[in-house]
Amino acid sequence: MTDGLYIHIPFCHQICHYCDFNKVFFENQPVDGYLDALGEELQMMNEEGIFGEGPLTIFIGGGTPTALSVRQLEKLFGSIERSVPKGRLVEFSTEANPDELTPDKLASLKERGVGRLSIGVQSFDEGLLRRLGRTHGPGDAERVIRDARDAGFENLSIDLMYGLPGQTGAQWEDTLDRALALGLPHYSAYSLIVEPKTVFYNLMNKNLLPLPGEDAEADMFRMLMDRMESAGLRQYEISNFSKEGFQSAHNKLYWQNRTYAGAGAGAHGYVNGERYSNHGPLKKYMNAVAEGRRPVFETHRVTAGEEMEEEMFLGLRMIDGVSGAAFRKRFGRDIRDVYGNQISRLENQGLLEEEEGCVRLTEKGVFLGNEVFAQFIG
CATH class of the missing domain: 3.80.30.20 (tm_1862 like domain)
Structure with missing residues (x-):
């Protein structure tokens, strides 16, 4: 679903x-x-x-x-x-x-x-x-x-x-x-x-x-x-x-890194642990459907590590940030056990803060969001 x-x-x-x-x-x-x-x-x-x-x-x-x-x-x-x-x-x-x-x-x-x-x-x-x-x-x-x-x-x-x-x-x-x-x-x-x-x-x-x-x-x-x-x-x-x-x-x-289906030429989706993209060119998209199959061009099975990365760099776009409790519930691990070094470093730089169990961007961090997000990728 x-x-x-x-x-x-x-x-x-x-x-x-x-x-x-x-x-x-x-x-x-x-x-x-x-x-x-x-x-x-x-x-x-x-x-x-x-x-x-x-x-x-x-x-x-x-x-x-x-x-x-x-x-x-x-x-x-x-x-x-x-x-x-x-x-x-x-x-x-x-x-x-x-x-x-x-x-x-x-x-x-x-x-x-x-x-x-x-x-x-x-x-x-x-x-x-x-x-x-x-x-x-x-x-x-x-x-x-x-x-x-x-x-x-x-x-x-x-x-x-x-x-x-x-x-x-x-x-x-x-x-x-x-x-x-x-x-x-x-x-x-x-x-x-x-x-x-x-x-x-x-x-x-x-x-x-x-x-x-x-x-x-x-x-x-x-x-x-x-x-x-x-x-x-x-x-x-x-x-x-x-x-x-x-x-x-x-x-x-x-x-919030939740699931969504994508329909139409070039649409992307995230379903059952897989990210997928449809054929972009109209002819390829329509031909696939005419042949009775989903017009999916490529799929990628999201690893547990990638899912945690996405939880961070997507969730930190929200001003309320990433909930430590929600992270633990989803992944069975404490957010600082996984990303403690990155969070501490960014806190020392004045780009992240933790309040009421949520890690979030500071005012300075909002201006430098892309630099923050990059610390949680790869």
Whole structure:
């Protein structure tokens, strides 16, 4: 039985300049054929007993799920309803683009049980949005929040980005002002990471990507944390802030190192002690399903040592940290028996602390999280 289900929709009407996820341009793609294959994959997973009584969370991501038409969304939801038990479901989320989330799509999502929207806003600066390759404008983001509320959605989140090419502190502050003025219960904010095989990566290699620099990025992160705290939003993970009761249940599964199934081209899963990834290319994915088999490309049996490493470097992303009692219950060993040297060293550096039986990042450690996580790998 898995705790979560991730469903991947790899289609986009526009490819963003920073995105390295598995995606293709929507035009001239076999979208309906893909949705048929996805429905068959979900049915195979159900027949194998992967879902058990049903997942706790369902998350539809991409790509861009809202690139689908209303008819295609209905087709997708029909497949989910036929194959995925919902006896335990506590959260049903989907990603969305502001300029694609029309009132009729909102109505379809609401009617089919989606309760949480994660909307990719990224910035409220028109120029930065164009630089990112986004197709919406600041007004679209504000409009879609109004439309979502009119459709009955309360659990709303937006994604923001900082450390962008040419971005100034003043631009970031203005984006935070406009984002917080929406009064949402959840915000995610990520610093730009330039990934291979992206437009930004190619520009960086040509010295044509003017990034703000580490100090400026750290100042933006500090501004983010201060503004969110002032607005009554608790930082519960390095990049995520929420009001009470609105933390992302699905994303917490990842950070808590719990199980989840992944369906769709390029999707990843963690089931029965194995991490797996599906074929990414649509043709390979669809051919595998047509042959009556799960479209799994590769699997990896997670060793006990790897599982403990993941417990640490994923769990330490959470502001509450890793519970010593939970670690002992899961692995039968004391956390300091396994990682005492690393924890002590990081405590001496002011990057970790232990409080109420939990090992967690200090304020300084939050800024240097990747350096901390690296101490628990390998």
